Amino acid sequence: MKKRMRIGFIMVALLALILAACTNSDPGAAPEKSGSGTDDGDKKSEAAVNDEGKVEIEFWHAMSGSGQESLDSIVEGFNESQGDYTVKAEFQGSYEELLTKLRSIGGTKDAPAIMQVFEIGTKYMIDSGYIEPMQKFIDEDGYDLEQLEENILNYYRVDGELYSMPFNSSTPVMLYNKDAFKEAGLDPEKAPETFADVIDTAAKLKTDDMYGFSMLTYGWFFEELVATQGGLYVNEENGRSGDATEAVFNGAEGLNVFRFLNEMNKAGTFGNFGTNWDDIRAAFSSGKVAMYMDSSAGVANAINSSPFEVGVAYIPHADEVERQGVIIGGASLWMSKGIADEEQKAAWEFMKYLTTPEVQAQWHLDTGYFAINPDAYEEDIVKEKWDEYPQFQVTVDQLQDTKPSIATQGALISVFPESRQQIVTALENLYQGADPQKVLDEAAEGTNRAIEIANKTKQ
Amino acid sequence: MSTIHSRPDEFIATEHKPGVWERSRRARTAILYLLPSIILFSVFVFYPMFRTIYLSFFLTDQAGDAAVFVGLDNYKYLLDSPAFLNSAKATLLFVLYTVPAGILLSLFLALLANEKLRGIGFFRTIYSSTMGVSVAASSVVWLFMFHPSIGMFNRFLALFDFPQIQWLLDPQWALVSVAISTIWMNTGFSFLILLGGLQNIDEHLYESARIDGAGYFYRLRRITLPMLSPTLFFIITISLINAFQTFGQIDILTKGGPAQSTNLIVYSIYREAFVNYQFGTASAQAVFLFLCILVATILQFRFGERRVHYQ
Structure with a gap:
């Protein structure tokens, strides 16, 4: 009787050992995984195309309440404004929760094309290797950064390069x-x-x-x-x-x-x-x-x-x-690395759309976040609102x-x-x-x- | 037993030594039957457990993978860290605040609800109703009641001109406040189990005791409690383990604050792992907590179970 029990124990222990061995091999497997990830990057995976033949990309964000409503309407506006791309905005919980989810799929082709990460995650994102610096697209496209708010850009600029696109900023x-x-x-x-x-x-x-x-x-x-x-x-x-x-x-x-x-x-x-x-x-x-x-x-x-x-x-x-x-707070948008070129292009087009004065004016009024494009403050709807609430002016002046x-x-x-x-x-x-x-x-x-x-x- | 013993004798008689394969036949059959649960336990319990122990010897990088082997450094750091010792102390206090009070309260309610009166079903439902409320939902309700400016408790105190209490903001009160809400949340479950135990006690015992002229408290002490002891033992063990593992109400009510006074070990593990991404130290804390619960449970079985009266 005892012997049999012992054999049973040994078998269980063996099973446990095998599992423990799997555990040991895990860190070894990790570099391999990221290796194949860069392979994907080299070969460039196929862009996700939806039924209508448009390139579809995911956009992970952490905006709830009025922020989410406003963001959804901006995304809808972008999808209707052109015929090549579809952006799908997905709420992922708080900034921390979003980052936790990102850690498990960052840098793979399953990662969302655009992710919203809070300002204090900037250093982490740069070091992570999950992302393509924004500067690359700015240079390729000849995008004029001058039109954006200098004091906001300063935060996200590291070694003279802009790594992410500022989005919701507050002080x-x-x-x-x-x-x-x-x-x-x-x-x-x-x-x-x-x-x-x-x-x-x-x-x-x-x-x-x-x-x-x-x-x-x-x-x-x-x-x-x-x-x-x-x-x-x-x-x-x-x-x-x-x-x-x-x-x-x-x-x-x-x-x-x-x-x-x-x-x-x-x-x-x-x-x-x-x-x-x-x-x-x-x-x-x-x-x-x-x-x-x-x-x-x-x-x-x-x-x-x-x-x-x-x-x-x-x-x-x-x-x-x-x-x-003051230092800028809030979050910025990051572009994934290792996804298809077409998807990156779609993400870039969306970011350009986001920074237009009209969209920024709407965003500023809906949420109270700053307009990253100061031209937005010249829009009529903003001027009207400021007449009503002169207090808004103070926040922009301070910045x-x-x-x-x-x-x-x-x-x-x-x-x-x-x-x-x-x-x-x-x-x-x-x-x-x-x-x-x-x-x-x-x-x-x-x-x-x-x-x-x-x-x-x-x- | 005798039949099992007799079999090897038969083999010896025929001068045939059974091989390992032959001898382990029953064990193999047993393993086959156990296989589903062994697989499930391995995947969901043993593997995470060994992984946790493994990680506790490492520092992890930003992606959460083991990066630098540090041996027992994580444990040494914990035992030197005032923050962790404070967590351990808060956890112990929390267990002391919630377990005895919670069980006494639900025992009291169960004894009340065990009386055969008209409409007692209504009270039984009410007393066990907290079981149907999730930790998250009830925590939010308590959050409102504890609110410093618009909370019910402070308004009540103001009615009688008592000084206001910063329930969740004062380190002296925060742990007590969380304990109060936890006792309330757990009462429903304990009450239900204890009531079930009370209903199971044979009515004849009370009858004979009454005939012998035993009073209520004598019957309570000599019949009810001994007969209820297996149930009590069960609920004490479960409450103890639950109290050690409290998380939801801490996360919603205080987030471990103020001044770390409610940073129980499980919450501190969560912070370390999913806010700070230090899976190494988080795993070391988890192993420490596991050992604590293990020791508490063993002690309870050694000393507590002696008093348990199984029928």
Whole structure:
């Protein structure tokens, strides 16, 4: 009896071993796979052609809600505007989820022709080998980049080459409750500009029911507040002159930001509404906080859902420095490598269509994202809307006032999502009363480890 | 047994030694019958498990493939990392908050619903109804109730002039808040299982006890609990494992925050693997969690099962 059981065990163990052996061969098989992938690239696979004889390409995006509606109508407009290509827009979940799916089929012929990837995935996409740089098509086609917004292009330009086509771009702004300003005896047309001003104003605005200032606990706002002082996020010129090896955001500029927040938190004028966009927006429109930082893409919604007058201002900066401006946030569109030439051509035509002033004007009005083609702002529908909501003008002015520099170009690291998580933890600890320098150093340490692993495993 | 033993004797008598093939016939038949489940388990349980253990010795590259062999470094890093120790501590606390309270609550409800009263079916349905609500849906509802500005709980506190509580934003409260919602979510299932156990207890036992003049609590202690012990043991084991593996409500309610106070191990594995793409350290955490659950379950079977009374 026992013997038989033992034989049974041995057989199960053998099976397990065979499976484990398969596991071992996996990494070995991976280069082979990518090898055949480049073969496909050389031979060029057949373009997918649909029933009507049009070249059909997929477009993966992460836009939900009004963004998705607007995007679907733009895609439809493109499909009707010409007879050679059909674009199929497919929603793939959040930016993170899209990227996870992309990892499994990137670089193969099954990959979508166009993918929308968030700005902090830029470095990852360049390193991945899944993509064809946009510059190639721009040069081949003689496309005039001058017509696009310089400050947006700057972010996506690496070593003088444009790798992806900017698409939905936003920047942070400070929104404030004009009625609360009036009640506190402040000038509602003059928003505070420096950290000290904000601290001062927040103290005056604070009532029993209302906090003076708040900021979503999210790494992006920290990055922006550092950049507007001219501070860098990582070394190697923000990762733009070479692979970054170390975080530098725990320097003087980063500390300024943490002290600024800490001072208001200690004084009880800072409201902490957590990490959820909806919560902080609800807090503002229900009058629980008088000033807060939001994305420029959230301005329209804030104006519409608030029962009071909403003011829009530039983000604050440290007192001792000059304002440098903002880094572009949002996402850009990437072109797949290893798909058929015809499909790439279709994708390129679609991207050109996207950047026309008419389409950009529609996109800007539907979603509140910037028009990457500034000519869009001259379109009549935009002018009308701006007359109605002069606040939109501020967001565009802030972007165009930005001084191009390495700081405002934004950092390039492949481990940005992890680093942002470190900042979130640091901010949460700060609000619990921890020392600003200490929590910043911890966040920098965590980022350093992530960078180190990424550099070690990069082939 | 005797028939099995007698067979080799017969072979010896005829001076014929059976070969391995002959002797393993029964084992082979058994394996054949087991094959479907062995294949299924291998593909969906054993293979991922071995793959996880394998990956835990590596650093992975951007595509998630094993790139640099680091031996036990991932484990060393974890045991030194304050963030991971904090996760382990939060997980333990979470288990302590949810398992005993959840089981006591559902036992209490099950005892109530076990009484034969008119319309008791209505209460039985209500008490077990949380089983029909998905974790995602109920988490969203709880999210609204915990909301700092428009949430029900804070409005309720304001009615009585109590100070407002930042349910999900205060590190002191966040884990408790998630635990409360988890207890609520799990009550339905535990309640149903326990009620089933109670209904199975032989009515005669109570009858004889009543004749002997035993009071309610005496009957509860001497008849109900011992007779219910197999069910209780089952539900404790399941709840414990479930609590260790909690993910959905964390993802929706707190995303591991504030200040990592609700970053339970499973959530931390998810973050490490699918946000940071560090499959190596994520796998090491998964192996650690597996060992913890294994030890907890073994301990429970060793010490807990002694008190279980099987009929």
